[in-house]
Amino acid sequence: MALFLVSRTDHCDCDEYDAIVVRAGDEATALKVATNGRQREKLDGFYWDPDFEGFRRDGSNLAVEKLESRGSAGVILSSFYAG
Template sequence: MALFLVSRTDRTDYDEYDAIVVRAGDESTALKIATHGEEKHYGESAYWSPDFPGFDRDGVNLTVERLESRGPAGLILKSFNAA
């Protein structure tokens, strides 16, 4: 397993994620984690509810980068976009 940085390539709005760090076996699994969500229903309408708002379901607005797991102790990612 490795650490992967998944980041947005487009503009980030309020209450959206612009990046996450995940542990996965490969880039495709990291992207699958980042684009996870569930289809919800409201009456006869259905909509996609992503785990990470702002991340497109098909991953077209995301990049995946493998991170070095060795190095000094410290913060890996701090990404905050509040309303």
């Protein structure tokens, strides 16, 4: 398992995620975790409710980067964009 940075490649609005760090076996699995969500029903049909607001279901606005596990102690990700 490795750590992967999954980050947005487009503009991030308020109350959306712009990046997450996940533990996964490969990039494809990291992208699958990042694009996870649920299909929900509403009066006029269905909609996609992502686990990470702003991450597209198809992953088209995301980049995946494997992180080095060695290095000095410190913060890996601090991402805050609240409305």
